[in-house]
Amino acid sequence: MTTIAVLGAGYAGMRAVKRLVHEKVDARIVLVNNNPYHYESTQLHEIAAGTKEPSDITFDIRDAVSDKVEVVIDTVERIDRESKQVVLKESQPLAYDYLVNALGFESETFGIPGAEENSLSFSNIDSALAVREHMEKTLANYATSHDENDLHIVVCGAGFTGIELLGELAWRVPQLAKQYSLPEDLIRITCVEASPKILAMLPDNLSKWAVDYLTSKGVEIHNGIMITEVRPGVVVTADQEFHANTIIWTTGVRGSHVICDSGYEQKRNRVIVEDDLSVKGHPDEYLVGDVSAVPDAQSGRLYPTTAQISIAQADVVAANIAARLAGREPHKFTFKSLGTVCSLGPHAGVAELNMMGHWKLKGHKVSMVKRLVNDRSVLELAHVKEMLESN
Ligand SMILES: Cc1cc2nc3c(=O)[nH]c(=O)nc-3n(C[C@H](O)[C@H](O)[C@H](O)COP(=O)(O)OP(=O)(O)OC[C@H]3O[C@@H](n4cnc5c(N)ncnc54)[C@H](O)[C@@H]3O)c2cc1C
Missing domain, CATH: 3.50.50.100 (FAD/NAD(P)-binding domain)
Incomplete structure (x- = not known):
């Protein structure tokens, strides 16, 4: 057969x-x-x-x-x-x-020296859990270390994954700070990106909204600068160094x-x-x-x-x-693309949709669209739709 x-x-x-x-x-x-x-x-x-x-x-x-x-x-x-x-x-x-x-x-690390060894990336459940465990342990460690770099997180790359991750971190890290009684004013979430434009696949007004939203939540975005090396606890660019004990790699x-x-x-x-x-x-x-x-x-x-x-x-x-x-x-x-939906944490996002017209959306309603897309995917892949239809 x-x-x-x-x-x-x-x-x-x-x-x-x-x-x-x-x-x-x-x-x-x-x-x-x-x-x-x-x-x-x-x-x-x-x-x-x-x-x-x-x-x-x-x-x-x-x-x-x-x-x-x-x-x-x-x-x-x-x-x-x-x-x-x-x-x-x-x-x-x-x-x-x-x-x-x-x-x-x-x-993908694009051969940047030290990126593989000195940063964490995620492409499956185990590696995503490893990022979470490292970040939580490092933040909690500040109570005994008093090392400010334990409170610094650097995300390398502001593509789709990097931006969606920053949105989640901007929401979760303040919660962890309360849980571990950490000094909130010392916590820093920084993003370093080579491209001068963030979320280039979206119209300018939406990508600007996303950047402004993340910035309003305390995220520092440094774009247009190339990472040349990652050393233990340091992201190196041509003229700056970003020190952090949690470095997350999302460049592609x-x-x-x-x-x-x-x-x-x-x-x-x-x-x-x-x-x-x-x-x-x-x-x-x-x-x-x-x-x-x-x-x-x-x-x-x-x-x-x-x-x-x-x-x-x-x-x-x-x-x-x-x-x-x-x-x-x-x-x-x-x-034919149906569009792009980019979440910015659980309660916001930006989207451009080509379904039943052309839509440019931002804010809370995008998180509902994202939930619908995700739920639909699970329903369809898990055959639940067919099961319901056949009963
Ligand atoms: C954070 C993030 C957000 C994203 N958001 C969006 C979005 O909003 N919209 C969108 O359209 N796309 C999005 N993407 C991209 C999308 O996830 C990928 O394009 C998609 O997962 C590719 O599907 P795939 O079936 O090719 O591979 P995968 O989803 O990677 O599945 C591969 C499967 O193969 C298995 N596998 C791998 N290696 C082996 C092996 N050697 N032996 C046996 N099994 C193996 C894995 O366990 C997995 O089950 C996002 C990606 C990320 C990382």
């Missing part, structure tokens, strides 16, 4: 197996993931800041997928593309006829290391895919989500890595595998 191996149970992998089942493909579908749970990566910053618990953003994969899907909990080490086998850490290699690689993202992402370990032609572990999302010269291999790079047909620029595009890609890949199995022509992938 034909085997379709889907690697990774993030947004793209979960959606791909759901759509393959929906397409009623006559094939064995195997989903491989390194944890028994799915996590909502779009909310990892909330785990890192401690405003949410892992149980708020995870669910059991086996409860969520159809019983037509075989679930293997194991770590993918590499893909032997010649023999069409997935090499796993614990189990025997998994032979496939079709491959859907959705192994997602890792943190690359795809899973499994991509380069498997010999793909790649840049930062992302592979430029064909317009049906297969890999050039390997029509049975599909890459979806953050391991793929898709050029926008109009501008030629690569689409950013988002959950939104990952889900749209998974739909097309499932339809294309079903088409191939049925001897039909595959579809080309096209994408």
Whole structure:
């Protein structure tokens, strides 16, 4: 029987197996993931800041997928593309006829000296919890150390993740200060960013609103300056040093290391895919989500890595595998963004939406939009919608 191996149970992998089942493909579908749970990566910053618990953003994969899907909990080490086998850490290699690689993202340090060793980044539940534990322990340590750097947090990078994290920290850190009886006037949350513009994907008035909001909550943003090195407790730029005992790295992402370990032609572990999302010269291999790079047909620029595009890609890949199995022509992938929603802590945010018109939103209502988007994602990926509809 034909085997379709889907690697990774993030947004793209979960959606791909759901759509393959929906397409009623006559094939064995195997989903491989390194944890028994799915996590909502779009909310990892909330785990890192401690405003949410892992149980708020995870669910059991086996409860969520159809019983037509075989679930293997194991770590993918590499893909032997010649023999069409997935090499796993614990189990025997998994032979496939079709491959859907959705192994997602890792943190990118761009080779900046010391960044990897001397800062904390997060790209899954464990690393997000490690950020939270370090931050809380370091703040609490001030009571005995009286080292002001225990009260300083530096966030490196003011991209989407950095800004969303700053929003959560600006809300949570004052609470921790009360809990640990810390001198609030000595607490500093600083952000260092190379780009002169913050949240460049949003219109100027929204990005300015976001910066003003964070500044009003005490966050210091230093943009337009390049980080040259990270030393233990120090973020170094051309002419300044930022001292802090909690340094969090959020400057960008690359795809899973499994991509380069498997010999793909790649840049930062992302592979430029064909317009049906297969890999050039390997029509049975599909890459979806953050391991793929898709050029926008109009501008030629690569689409950013988002959950939104990952889900749209998974739909097309499932339809294309079903088409191939049925001897039909595959579809080309096209994408129209529904917009961008950036939270600034639990009670504010900025958003530009292209749904039922064009909307530019800021303030409290955006946090409600964000909640709706997150809840919808869980509902859809966990099949709760189908369960409710069929009862
Ligand atoms: C803080 C933050 C906020 C974000 N906010 C938004 C947003 O508002 N909107 C939006 O559209 N996008 C947002 N994004 C981007 C979005 O989260 C990613 O683009 C999306 O998660 C990519 O989905 P994916 O399925 O490719 O990978 P992932 O979600 O990374 O899933 C990969 C899966 O593969 C598993 N895995 C990894 N390696 C292995 C291995 N070797 N073996 C087995 N399993 C493995 C992982 O455990 C995981 O389950 C945000 C990202 C972050 C970090």
